[in-house]
Ligand SMILES: Nc1ncnc2c1ncn2[C@@H]1O[C@H](COP(=O)(O)OP(=O)(O)OP(=O)(O)O)[C@@H](O)[C@H]1O
């Protein structure tokens with residue numbers, strides 16, 4: 167009757183199981199790539215990155231499953247395939263980013279030099295570009311004016327949007343509670359987030375045209391200034407600043423506000439001296455991200471600030487160029503038609519590199535700010 | 546430097562929900578009063594009405610009177626900010642300001658209330674408050690380091706130092722020891738005994754021994770069931786509450802036959 171003695175051995179399972187060596191997935195991956203490249207070469211008669219990549223991905227998944235299933239068992243095989251798929255998708259997601267950076271750096275880097283950074287398009291003629299293409303002269307022209315325009319317009323946009331955005335967020339978090347005005351603002355901010363940038367540009371232009379008409383009738387063109395562009399960018403930037411700041415302010419623990427109130431500190435002072443210092447790093451990095459987001463805008467600048475060929479330091483009068491509009495203009499209307507259009511294209515790539523570098527620097531800056539200003543908890 | 550508090554027919558609401566009903570109590574100056582009772586019976590709620598802190602919660606409201614040396618803190622024209630300068634508070638979770646050093650934390654109340662302090666005055670006040678909170682010896686060498694770098698018990702005592710640095714008349718404490726080890730708890734209990742000489746102290750605690758050790762008077766709150774308002778069941782000398790309470794409900798709670 168005593169069956170226990172029979173069942174006991176079968177119940178005791180081993181905790182160890184067969185395992186492939188750590189390097190196996192890498193070996194399989196490299197082998198798949200080599201095989202895929204070989205097939206691509208034999209089948210097409212030439213090497214194709216696309217075919218190799220697709221084939222290598224499929225081969226890798228199959229091989230991982232087969233080898234692992236044969237040696238380690240089904241559960242581990244499925245696990246390994248899932249890991250492989252997830253990592254391949256990650257690599258896939260990085261491809262556009264890396265190839266974009268690579269293209270910008272290689273094309274822009276080849277053309278970029280100090281001359282381009284310090285000259286404008288003043289006095290540019292088609293003949294100069296033709297000489298360059300013929301190898302008789304260096305690359306003429308430059309985009310100093312576009313860098314200045316980008317910096318001025320973005321700064322002006324910041325001066326408008328940061329106070330408005332941060333104060334609106336403070337209102338939403340600290341004062342509005344669940345009242346109607348708060349809800350209305352939240353709704354409007356949501357709507358503003360989705361406004362197409364060209365519409366923001368048209369809005370700013372229409373606004374300033376109307377004002378210009380009233381002040382000096384028959385002066386239609388005067389509304390196209392750097393400041394109008396800054397207002398257009400602010401329309402895009404304010405909702406981002408509000409959203410980011412709001413999120414950060416909501417992270418400040420209620421405890422801290424209560425501690426301050428309990429000391430008899432008034433509300434406004436609690437906000438200025440306790441809540442804002444605690445969240446300043448987050449707010450600043452949110453602002454920096456908003457700047458990075460609008461600095462590359464093209465459409466709203468085109469309709470509000472036009473295309474300037476030369477340096478203009480005055481935000482309130484005359485057309486201005488920014489790096490994105492400069493790039494757009496160079497590609498669409500090269501200085502010299504025909505073969506020599508390549509010179510305009512090279513300048514455009516150099517400007518694109520500068521723009522990408524600016525955005526990257528801003529993003530890095532956001533991280534540094536967040537690190538440096540974050541409340542310290544160390545001993 | 547200490548005030549008497551008279552609570553008269555106090556009803557407290559969160560929106561439409563009545564959390565506390567009909568509290569009557571007289572808290573003598575220079576005494577320690579403990580609030581005990583099961584969770585959710587409204588101890589924190591009552592405590593927070595004593596310095597109008599519950600107004601911070603949207604929708605919260607109060608009916609009744611809280612007289613501080615005879616003047617109603619809910620009377621017309623009373624500024625809650627002024628009330629809170631007289632009635633300090635220490636919270637269950639230590640909450641030093643993370644952007645400030647230990648010293649700045651202690652001085653925060655005074656500085657944020659626009660009082661200018663000379664360096665000597667500031668040093669003096671820091672030392673007095675930290676000594677008052679039994680923390681001076683542990684932190685005197687690192688006054689300029691962040692307050693959040695202290696241990697939990699030290700942080701709680703830092704919060705007490707911060708509260709007494711503004712020299713309030715009354716000090717409210719909501720479960721100040723609930724996150725602390727027995728040694729830090731003892732340090733804070735000793736501190737409460739010292740504070741009694743200068744301040745009126747009201748403390749919420751779940752620890753009956755603590756209530757028995759530190760308080761002169763004890764208030765027992767109870768709640769009939771979820772959704773019902775909490776009520777003050779018995780308010781008496783601590784010795785009476787813990788040896789021979791008048792109400793059976795109190796007796797049951799004290800002896801652990803309930804809640
Ligand atoms: N912010 C709030 N909003 C709505 N209701 C609340 C709020 N805070 C507390 N309450 C309710 O008020 C009642 C009393 O809560 P209170 O926090 O005063 O209890 P307590 O006695 O302090 O309990 P504990 O011992 O668990 O801290 C509870 O029913 C609670 O749900």
Ligand SMILES: [Mg+2]
Nearest residue numbers: 588589590719
């Ligand atoms: Mg409580």
